[in-house]
Amino acid sequence: AERRGSRVARASSRPSPARAPGIAATAKAATPLEALTRVWGYDAFRGEQAQIIDDIVAGRDTVVLMPTGGGKSLCYQIPSLVREGTGVVISPLIALMHDQVDALEQLGVRAAYLNSTQSIDERRAVEQRLLAGELDMLYLAPERLPVAQGLLDAAPIALFAIDEAHCVSQWGHDFRPDYLQLQVLGERWPDVPRVALTATATAETRAEMIERLGLHDARVYVSSFDRPNIQYRIAPKQDAKAQLLRIIRDEHPGAAGIVYCLSRKSVEGTAAWLQAQGIDALPYHAGLDARLRAANQQRFLREDGVVMVATIAFGMGIDKPDVRFVAHLDLPKSVEGYYQETGRAGRDGEPSTAWLAYGLQDVVQQRRMIADGEGDAQRKRNQTLHLDAMLALCETVECRRQQLLAYFGEQSTPCGNCDTCLTPPESYDGTVPAQKLLSTIVRLQRERRQAFGAGHLVDILVGADTERIRTQGHDRLATYGIGSDLPAAQWRGIVRQLLAQGLLKVQGEYGVIAITDASAAVLAGEREVRLRHEAKAPAKAQRRSESTLQLDDVQQSRFQSLRAWRAATAKEQAVPAYVVFNDKTLA
Numbered sequence: 001a002e003r004r005g006s007r008v009a010r011a012s013s014r015p016s017p018a019r020a021p022g023i024a025a026t027a028k029a030a031t032p033l034e035a036l037t038r039v040w041g042y043d044a045f046r047g048e049q050a051q052i053i054d055d056i057v058a059g060r061d062t063v064v065l066m067p068t069g070g071g072k073s074l075c076y077q078i079p080s081l082v083r084e085g086t087g088v089v090i091s092p093l094i095a096l097m098h099d100q101v102d103a104l105e106q107l108g109v110r111a112a113y114l115n116s117t118q119s120i121d122e123r124r125a126v127e128q129r130l131l132a133g134e135l136d137m138l139y140l141a142p143e144r145l146p147v148a149q150g151l152l153d154a155a156p157i158a159l160f161a162i163d164e165a166h167c168v169s170q171w172g173h174d175f176r177p178d179y180l181q182l183q184v185l186g187e188r189w190p191d192v193p194r195v196a197l198t199a200t201a202t203a204e205t206r207a208e209m210i211e212r213l214g215l216h217d218a219r220v221y222v223s224s225f226d227r228p229n230i231q232y233r234i235a236p237k238q239d240a241k242a243q244l245l246r247i248i249r250d251e252h253p254g255a256a257g258i259v260y261c262l263s264r265k266s267v268e269g270t271a272a273w274l275q276a277q278g279i280d281a282l283p284y285h286a287g288l289d290a291r292l293r294a295a296n297q298q299r300f301l302r303e304d305g306v307v308m309v310a311t312i313a314f315g316m317g318i319d320k321p322d323v324r325f326v327a328h329l330d331l332p333k334s335v336e337g338y339y340q341e342t343g344r345a346g347r348d349g350e351p352s353t354a355w356l357a358y359g360l361q362d363v364v365q366q367r368r369m370i371a372d373g374e375g376d377a378q379r380k381r382n383q384t385l386h387l388d389a390m391l392a393l394c395e396t397v398e399c400r401r402q403q404l405l406a407y408f409g410e411q412s413t414p415c416g417n418c419d420t421c422l423t424p425p426e427s428y429d430g431t432v433p434a435q436k437l438l439s440t441i442v443r444l445q446r447e448r449r450q451a452f453g454a455g456h457l458v459d460i461l462v463g464a465d466t467e468r469i470r471t472q473g474h475d476r477l478a479t480y481g482i483g484s485d486l487p488a489a490q491w492r493g494i495v496r497q498l499l500a501q502g503l504l505k506v507q508g509e510y511g512v513i514a515i516t517d518a519s520a521a522v523l524a525g526e527r528e529v530r531l532r533h534e535a536k537a538p539a540k541a542q543r544r545s546e547s548t549l550q551l552d553d554v555q556q557s558r559f560q561s562l563r564a565w566r567a568a569t570a571k572e573q574a575v576p577a578y579v580v581f582n583d584k585t586l587a
């Protein structure tokens with residue numbers, strides 16, 4: 001994928017010259033490069049760091065969009081050492097402030113933090129150091145800002161850095177109400193440069209961020225979001241834990257990794273199961289005792305080869321360079337979240353794996369969570385759109401990376417380092433199976449005013465002999481058994497793919513499957529459906545699905561009655577007459 005250069009939006013109207021450092025300051029530096037080499041011991045700036053830093057040193061507002069691991073911290077840390085006064089960093093990561101400040105102090109940077117976990121005495125000591133001009137950097141939790149305003153008025157401020165700035169976005173996945181107050185920074189300290197940084201940056205999040213933080217005059221730096229060393233793979237979920245174990249053993253034995261699960265319960269279950277298989281796995285979720293959580297995080301950071309099994313509560317701001325794999329055992333809620341989480345792999349640039357297992361049940365569960373969740377209709381629509389984009393990524397037959405980058409507005413060519421590039425999925429004409437499925441749903445709805453989840457629909461299609469089928473009388477349905485040419489697993493895959501393509505939707509409290517406006521064209525034989533072949537569906541069954549069906553007598557008679565039904569519905573004028581099968585199949 002090609003790299004994009006910086007995009008300069010609009011220059012600030014108020015550049016103010018940088019001041020050379022005072023002799024007395026310990027860590028203050030004469031130039032950015034001097035700070036980089038002397039304090040951090042690095043040789044050169046990466047990507048656009050140098051330009052961004054020059055802008056901030058010159059007093060301009062900037063917006064920095066850079067992928068996880070891209071090196072955002074130096075963009076505000078170095079200007080804090082070069083400019084007069086203290087660099088104030090707003091960060092939502094209270095749990096990590098202590099570590100961040102520790103790391104800076106080890107480099108000789110005079111740093112401290114203020115957050116709600118401190119005692120009054122601790123806070124007072126930090127305030128004294130700030131007022132005495134003894135701090136190069138101050139990390140501030142956003143909820144402290146209202147009470148700290150008077151304090152900040154009395155101290156020379158070098159800059160304001162707003163880290164994880166996407167937290168101001170109300171529609172995003174990390175919304176923090178306290179971030180909405182950050183508007184005050186530009187109003188109260190118009191001469192202090194502000195820099196907003198994030199690794200989350202679709203066009204809509206970016207626009208919302210700039211709007212809410214009042215950064216219209218800022219220069220916007222957009223780095224390429226590509227992480228070429230990460231191999232993206234998305235696989236149908238069979239036995240997710242066993243699939244994961246195979247990857248750990250075959251590809252990353254003894255390596256550090258992160259395994260994301262949706263629920264606290266599955267975090268604990270998965271961690272315990274991996275431990276039983278001899279993997280050094282630890283659980284992490286917000287419901288664990290704070291001390292245990294901190295201890296597990298420390299072990300993950302400091303020791304080699306620890307596998308952290310976690311909810312998405314884990315990871316923001318975690319800087320561990322040698323994470324070799326990030327696995328998702330459940331479907332992430334959005335592409336943005338997925339990309340941030342997978343971005344925690346391979347910060348050192350070495351080959352790494354991002355692996356996701358997903359199944360139909362995930363889709364249904366996520367839809368239900370949205371339906372049952374808090375928020376108004378607009379919020380739910382928005383969450384649904386995010387989930388749909390994630391589904392489309394899972395079901396794509398194109399290069400995963402290309403589609404991911406396109407989501408972030410970046411054009412690229414097929415990457416050669418994702419599962420679809422390495423083993424291109426075969427696609428087939430799935431119009432007939434789609435019609436069978438859709439017509440089953442339509443018939444249940446129109447003839448019986450019933451709707452069902454995917455499991456029961458598949459049972460009807462393959463002609464399963466279950467108690468539920470019998471008591472509902474679904475074995476007398478005209479479409480009962482018309483999908484017996486394909487195995488149930490393949491039908492579940494078809495349901496998933498049609499959901500991803502917007503030809504089906506999940507509705508209501510019970511997560512029933514319904515047709516969409518777009519599916520009418522498929523039923524009418526006016527639209528072809530391309531489906532991807534999934535792992536190891538029997539080749540024979542697939543061949544049959546594409547040619548004429550082999551029908552036994554019972555099925556034959558069903559098809560006859562189906563024809564009659566079709567002829568009858570064709571005369572109904574109030575509703576569109578759905579064609580149940582195309583003629584080729586019926587012949």
Ligand code: ADP
Nearest residue numbers: 042044045046067068069070071072073074319
């Ligand atoms: P981000 O906040 O964008 O996710 P960090 O600021 O945590 O990324 O940086 C990621 C890693 O890259 C850190 O270990 C950091 O020290 C390192 N790094 C950043 N810039 C450079 C550089 N110019 N040269 C070498 N290493 C760098």
Ligand code: MG
Nearest residue numbers: 072073163317
């Ligand atoms: Mg960071």
Ligand code: ZN
Nearest residue numbers: 399415418421
């Ligand atoms: Zn690819």
